[in-house]
Amino acid sequence: xxxxxxxxxxxxxxxxxxxxxxxxxxxxxxxxxxxxxxxxxxxxxxxxxxxxxxxxxxxxxxxxxxxxxxxxxxxxxxxxxxxxxxxxxxxxxxxxxxxxxxxxxxxxxxxxxxxxxxxxxxxxxxxxxxxxxxxxxxxxxxxxxxxxxxxxxxxxxxxxxxxxxxxxxxxxxxxxxxxxxxxxxxxxxxxxxxxxxxxxxxxxxxxxxxxxxxxxxxxxxxxxxxxxxxxxxxxxxxxxxxxxxxxxxxxxxxxxxxxxxxxxxxxx
Amino acid sequence: xxxxxxxxxxxxxxxxxxxxxxxxxxxxxxxxxxxxxxxxxxxxxxxxxxxxxxxxxxxxxxxxxxxxxxxxxxxxxxxxxxxxxxxxxxxxxxxxxxxxxxxxxxxxxxxxxxxxxxxxxxxxxxxxxxxxxxxxxxxxxxxxxxxxxxxxxxxxxxxxxxxxxxxxxxxxxxxxxxxxxxxxxxxxxxxxxxxxxxxxxxxxxxxxxxxxxxxxxxxxxxxxxxxxxxxxxxxxxxxxxxxxxxxxxxxxxxxxxxxxxxxxxxxxxxxxxxxxxxxxxxxxxxxxxxxxxxxxxxxxxxxxxxxxxxxxxxxxxxxxxxxxxxxxxxxxxxxxxxxxxxxxxxxxxxxxxxxxxxxxxxxxxxxxxxxxxxxxxxxxxxxxxxxxxxxxxxxxxxxxxxxxxxxxxxxxxxxxxxxxxxxxxxxxxxxxxxxxxxxxxxxxxxxxxxxxxxxxxxxxxxxxxxxxxxxxxxxxxxxxxxxxxxxxxxxxxxxxxxxxxxxxxxxxxxxxxxxxxxxxxxxxxxxxxxxxxxxxxxxxxxxxxxxxxxxxxxxxx
Numbered sequence: 086x087x088x089x090x091x092x093x094x095x096x097x098x099x100x101x102x103x104x105x106x107x108x109x110x111x112x113x114x115x116x117x118x119x120x121x122x123x124x125x126x127x128x129x130x131x132x133x134x135x136x137x138x139x140x141x142x143x144x145x146x147x148x149x150x151x152x153x154x155x156x157x158x159x160x161x162x163x164x165x166x167x168x169x170x171x172x173x174x175x176x177x178x179x180x181x182x183x184x185x186x187x188x189x190x191x192x193x194x195x196x197x198x199x200x201x202x203x204x205x206x207x208x209x210x211x212x213x214x215x216x217x218x219x220x221x222x223x224x225x226x227x228x229x230x231x232x233x234x235x236x237x238x239x240x241x242x243x244x245x246x247x248x249x250x251x252x253x254x255x256x257x258x259x260x261x262x263x264x265x266x267x268x269x270x271x272x273x274x275x276x277x278x279x280x281x282x283x284x285x286x287x288x289x290x291x292x293x294x295x296x297x298x299x300x301x302x303x304x305x306x307x308x309x310x311x312x313x314x315x316x317x318x319x320x321x322x323x324x325x326x327x328x329x330x331x332x333x334x335x336x337x338x339x340x341x342x343x344x345x346x347x348x349x350x351x352x353x
Numbered sequence: 354x355x356x357x358x359x360x361x362x363x364x365x366x367x368x369x370x371x372x373x374x375x376x377x378x379x380x381x382x383x384x385x386x387x388x389x390x391x392x393x394x395x396x397x398x399x400x401x402x403x404x405x406x407x408x409x410x411x412x413x414x415x416x417x418x419x420x421x422x423x424x425x426x427x428x429x430x431x432x433x434x435x436x437x438x439x440x441x442x443x444x445x446x447x448x449x450x451x452x453x454x455x456x457x458x459x460x461x462x463x464x465x466x467x468x469x470x471x472x473x474x475x476x477x478x479x480x481x482x483x484x485x486x487x488x489x490x491x492x493x494x495x496x497x498x499x500x501x502x503x504x505x506x507x508x509x510x511x512x513x514x515x516x517x518x519x520x521x522x523x524x525x526x527x528x529x530x531x532x533x534x535x536x537x538x539x540x541x542x543x544x545x546x547x548x549x550x551x552x553x554x555x556x557x558x559x560x561x562x563x564x565x566x567x568x569x570x571x572x573x574x575x576x577x578x579x580x581x582x583x584x585x586x587x588x589x590x591x592x593x594x595x596x597x598x599x600x601x602x603x604x605x606x607x608x609x610x611x612x613x614x615x616x617x618x619x620x621x622x623x624x625x626x627x628x629x630x631x632x633x634x635x636x637x638x639x640x641x642x643x644x645x646x647x648x649x650x651x652x653x654x655x656x657x658x659x660x661x662x663x664x665x666x667x668x669x670x671x672x673x674x675x676x677x678x679x680x681x682x683x684x685x686x687x688x689x690x691x692x693x694x695x696x697x698x699x700x701x702x703x704x705x706x707x708x709x710x711x712x713x714x715x716x717x718x719x720x721x722x723x724x725x726x727x728x729x730x731x732x733x734x735x736x737x738x739x740x741x742x743x744x745x746x747x748x749x750x751x752x753x754x755x756x757x758x759x760x761x762x763x764x765x766x767x768x769x770x771x772x773x774x775x776x777x778x779x780x781x782x783x784x785x786x787x788x789x790x791x792x793x794x795x796x797x798x799x800x801x802x803x804x805x806x807x808x809x810x811x812x813x814x815x816x817x818x819x820x821x822x823x824x825x826x827x828x829x830x831x832x833x834x835x836x837x838x839x840x841x842x843x844x845x846x847x848x849x850x851x852x853x854x855x856x857x858x859x860x861x862x863x864x865x866x867x868x869x870x871x872x873x874x875x876x877x878x879x880x881x882x883x884x885x886x887x888x889x890x891x892x893x894x895x896x897x898x899x900x901x902x903x904x905x906x907x908x909x910x
Contacts, residue, residue, distance in 0.1 A: 118758050123677045137751050138677055203773060211739040211770045211787060304754050304769045317593075317747075324617075 093344035100338055104150040111144030116305035126327065133330050136315060140305070146331055149307035153289050154338070156223040157309075161284035163227030165234060165277055169270070172235030176242025177269050186239055193232040202300060215306035222300055226288045234280040241276045245269050286339045289313075309335055393582045394902030395910055396881070398606045398894070399589040399598075404560065407551060408542050409532035410483050410490045416588075418797075419608075422891055423562055423584060425532025426546020428457055428476065429525060433887045433895035436695050436799060438526055442471070442533060442546060442569075452520030452843035455528075459511040463569040465535045465544040473513035477505035478536035480515055492530050495802070496521065522840045522848055523800040548579040548898035560586040570898065579898035580883075599876055605902070606884065606893045607876040611748070612682040615874040625876050627886045627893075631684040631693045632873040633796040636752065637865045638740060638789055640665075642818040644825070646785040651734050656788070660719050662863040666705045667712035669759050674869050678751045682874055686867035688856045689807075693870065693888045694799050697849065699856040709762055716763070728764035737766040738788040741780060744771040746793075752868060753791055781816065790816070791868075797890050801839060801852045808836045808855060817864045828862050880906035 103110065113119075119131070119139040127134045133142035175186030205225065213221070245251055246269070254268050293310030295301040302308040312331035404416040409425045412418055428443040440446075443457040463471040483493040484503040496503065501518030508514055521527070538544035543551065548570070549562035562584040570578045587604070589595050596614050598604045610618070610626075619626035640656035641648060648656075655661045671685035684692070685704040692698050713723070720731035728736040740756065742749050750771060757767040772780070780787045796803070806814045810824040810833055824830040832855055839851035859865065873888040883900045886893045894900065 116758070118755065120673050120677050120755075137747070138754055203776060211741060212737065212768055214768065304750070304757065 089344050093341035096337060096341040097345070100150060100334070100341075101154060104147050104154060107144065107147035107151060111141060111147055113141055113144060115140065115145045115148040115307050117141065117144075124325075126325070133327050134325070142312075142327070142330065145307040145312060146334065149309050149312050149331065150334065150338075152219060152302065152306065153292075153309040156219060157285045157288045157292070158281075160223040160227035160230070160288045161281050163224070164230040164284055164288075165281045167228070167231035168234035168238050168280060169273065169277055171231065172238030173242045173270065173273055174265070175235075176239040176244075177246055177265050179243060179246050183239060183243060187236065190232045190235050190239075194236075198229065202295065205300070213303070215303040218301075218303040219306060219308065222292055222295055222302060223288065225300070226291055226295075230284060230288065230291070234284065237280060238273060238276055241273055242269060245272050282342050282345075285342065286335065289335065393580075394907040395583045395585055396581050396606075396894075396897070396900060396902065397585045397587065397604050398608065399595050399604060400560070400586045401590050401592075403557060403588055407554075409534065410479070410488060410492060413491050416586075419586070419891055419894075420551065420560060420562070421532050422547075423549045423894070423897055424545045424547040424551060424565075426463075426471075427530070427532055428459075428528045431526060431529045431799070431889070433889040433891075434885060436889070438529070443528075446525060448525060448843060450843075452522065452524065453518070454514055454516045455524055456508070456512065456514040459513070460569065461511050463546065464567045465538055465546055466550045466565040466567055467535075467538050467540050467544040468567060469535050469538045469544060471533070471535075471546060472510045473507045474510075474536045475533050476513045476515075477507055479531060479534045480505050482534065483531060495527050495530070496524075520841060520843060521802075522843060523802055524843070526800055549581075549584055552583070558588060560588070562586065568898070572899065580901040581897070584894075584897065596876075599878070602878065602880075605878045605881050605906075608891055608893045610874045610876050612679040612872075612874060613747075615682060615876070616680050618876055624879060627875045627877055628682055629873040629875070629886050629888045629892065631691055631870040632888045633691045633693055633799070633870075634793060635686050635689075635691060635796070635867055635870050636749065636791070636793045637686065637867045638756070638791040639817045639865045640738075640789050641781075641785060641787055642864075643785040644818075646787075648786075648788055649734075651730060651732060652738060652788060655730065655736070655738075658719060659862050660715050661721075662866065663861075664712040664715040664763075665760065665765075666863050666866045667708045667715065668763050668765075669705075669756055669866065669868065670707040671704060671868060672707065673759075674752055674755055677755065678748050679869065679871060682872040683869040684872070686870050688860050688867055689804065689865070690801075690852075690856060691796070691870045694796075696845075697799060697801055697852060699853040701853070702856060702860055705860075707759075709759070713763055723764050726764055727766070735766065736764065737768070739768040739770050740789045740791050741770045741772055741777055741787045742791040743774045743777050745774075748871075749791055749793065756791075756868075782813070782819070799889075801836070801848075801855070805836060805840065808832050826862075828858050832858055878906075879903070 117140065119125075119135055119141065121139070122131070122135055123137060123139040125131055125135040125139070131141050131143060133146060136142055136145065171186055171190070175183045202225070209221070251264070251268055254264055259267070289309045290313070291310075292301055292308060293313045295310070302311050309331055313335070316328060316332060400416040400419060402414065402416050404420050405414045406412060406417050407420065409421045412421045427441050429446065430439050430441045431437070432439050442460055442463060444460055445458045447456045449455070457473075457476065459471070459473060459476070465471060480503060482488060483490055484496060485493075496517065498517050498521045499519030503518070504516040506514040506516065517524070533546055534542060535544040545565060546569075548565055548568050550565045551560060552563040553559075553561040564579055564582055568578055572578055589598075592611065592614065595604065595607060596610075596618070599607055615626050615628070640662060642653070642657050644653075646653065675681060675683040675685055687702050687704045688699070690698045716728065721728055721736065730736060740753050742753050750769075753769045757769055760767050777790070781790050798804075806812045807816070809815060810818070810821040810829045813819050815821070818825065821829070824833055835851045835855045839848040842848055873886070873892050875886045875893045877884050877886065877893055880903045881900060882903060883896065884893055885896060887895060889895065
């Protein structure tokens with residue numbers, strides 16, 4: 086394990102541990118409004134200041150990290166699994182299956198998702214708790230986010246299908262699912278990992294955007310997405326640099342994930 | 354020799370005299386030129402959306418309203434500062450006792466921007482076109498008082514009578530919105546009587562208004578108005594960009610500014626930030642009381658219970674909303690009329706004070722009870738409802754979050770749902786698939802007649818329970834009666850009495866829970882001289898014809 090990977094591990098572990106200890110580190114909670122001090126700068130009481138309605142930003146970052154770090158990877162797992170199933174299998178089978186899968190993913194990618202999501206929101210009941218809303222949001226992201234990854238995976242699997250070791254395995258009498266599971270899927274691992282890690286920040290940002298459609302994490306529950314939405318007032322950055330904390334945390338965590346990924350790729 | 358000297362001296366004296374005469378003549382020319390020429394300069398500000406029309410009779414959106422205000426000539430004008438009605442193209446006017454007829458005496462010698470003369474024929478043409486049902490003019494709707502047509506009688510080239518089939522309360526003030534069109538000009542809406550005229554329109558980019566060379570008004574020093582050469586209206590929906598451009602000096606004013614931006618501007622340049630006080634706009638929430646709405650029956654029973662609504666109102670801390678969400682640039686709302694509406698506001702009413710204890714007692718009187726910190730009704734149903742509001746409005750989202758916490762203290766669970774505007778409107782006005790909603794009301798009309806579409810139980814915008822065939826409650830029956838009563842008399846005192854009573858009933862029954870009246874905030878560059886921001890729209894440029902730019906700014910452009 087090289088230094089950068091060790092450092093990345095430490096960072097990810099530290100962030101995870103801190104977010105899990107949110108109850109102790111920020112006992113006031115993420116929803117408590119300190120209305121006497123809205124938009125306050127950092128202080129002993131509020132390490133990262135307070136937000137527009139006086140909620141402790143440090144607490145919201147910790148609880149938001151917990152939600153996003155748990156659910157964004159979960160959504161990425163769902164989408165990568167779907168991508169592996171559709172793209173990986175189509176690439177492995179080749180021929181008409183590959184053409185059909187590519188046509189289907191192209192069609193899927195060209196759909197106007199914004200309008201479909203608005204329809205989904207319209208169909209959803211209004212009285213759902215914030216926790217249910219966050220689960221629905223990330224599930225939707227996971228179910229819709231597989232197409233781009235599937236295209237990449239189908240191309241990789243297609244290349245593997247005609248590789249020497251697969252031909253040799255076929256010549257040895259290995260066929261069907263066994264050949265796919267033993268020889269093709271393990272060789273798709275680097276691509277799968279890459280797609281998985283890439284999807285996480287995409288889903289975090291997508292969740293922030295979904296908030297605009299009323300599909301994001303419902304108030305008062307925080308998430309990285311909803312915290313990033315606070316950065317809309319670009320003018321105040323110089324005056325209130327502490328508001329950048331969620332963005333910095335996102336960058337640090339994602340960079341750590343990428344460092345871990347690069348090592349995974351090397352190992353693979 | 355001495356003669357020669359004398360002659361020389363005489364000649365020198367003559368030259369000096371001639372020089373002095375020339376200087377005097379030059380100065381006189383300069384003075385007279387400055388007296389009659391225009392001060393010039395180009396005022397620049399933004400429209401937040403594309404103007405939908407340049408036809409003054411079809412105007413229905415903010416951007417088109419701004420252009421109509423700057424280009425359209427009207428018979429009478431509501432002074433945006435004093436709220437009084439003042440003569441414009443009409444020297445005087447007279448209302449008949451029965452309230453069905455208004456007679457205008459027009460200014461003589463006025464011409465449209467294209468040079469065509471203005472007369473009573475143009476007023477008759479405008480009114481006939483405005484009242485044409487095929488035009489579907491929302492401005493015209495305000496004049497529809499009963500079945501029958503609106504007649505115009507030209508009494509003289511400068512005198513006209515307009516006769517309506519039924520009395521219209523506050524008739525004269527409605528003409529503030531009617532920009533007179535030319536009956537004969539081939540330019541149609543391009544021929545205007547206002548201080549400016551549309552010179553150039555680049556779709557999606559800008560609208561350029563130039564001074565109307567034939568504008569009839571002069572200032573107190575006899576100078577032709579308007580002072581400005583032109584007004585450039587850039588179409589810009591992004592408020593961040595608008596503020597940045599203002600700070601860079603590319604824009605001269607921002608007509609309406611959010612409290613966040615206002616405070617940032619006030620911190621660095623307090624002289625540019627203007628707070629004109631509480632506006633006519635209000636933010637409020639209401640509960641769905643529609644009988645056929647797809648909500649559980651027990652929730653409908655809560656929402657139809659005036660005590661429940663009043664308790665919710667008492668449990669909301671409006672002072673905190675004003676202070677936290679609007680940084681103090683809002684006032685706790687009292688009722689349907691803002692205190693800024695000097696004549697129509699009922700002075701007896703006060704804002705609902707924040708009294709969570711009283712709210713809880715009120716609920717307990719109706720059988721609600723607290724159990725483990727959660728509120729339950731008589732039948733044991735946990736009190737929980739959702740509030741829908743539109744996405745993109747930060748202040749409203751913040752208010753919803755604060756209401757959520759306030760009601761949480763009573764054990765009421767509130768779920769906040771933000772929806773895109775079309776979906777929200779569909780839910781609240783067509784499907785009625787919502788429980789509570791939070792929205793704002795932008796009031797541009799001082800007269801309560803402009804709110805008939807809200808208060809009549811049969812109206813489409815009777816938000817909590819629209820389009821009732823007959824009023825479902827006694828208090829709605831009473832409001833219907835009072836609104837009709839105020840609309841059917843021209844006596845301002847009687848009208849005020851009726852509408853005061855409407856405001857009292859609304860305070861008691863709380864169909865709308867009024868939250869705050871936002872202040873009219875604007876930003877005006879120091880380059881602009883003569884601006885006098887007010888609370889009525891258009892807040893900053895209502896006296897555009899008298900606004901000038903500083904000489905330095907003119908020189909730099």
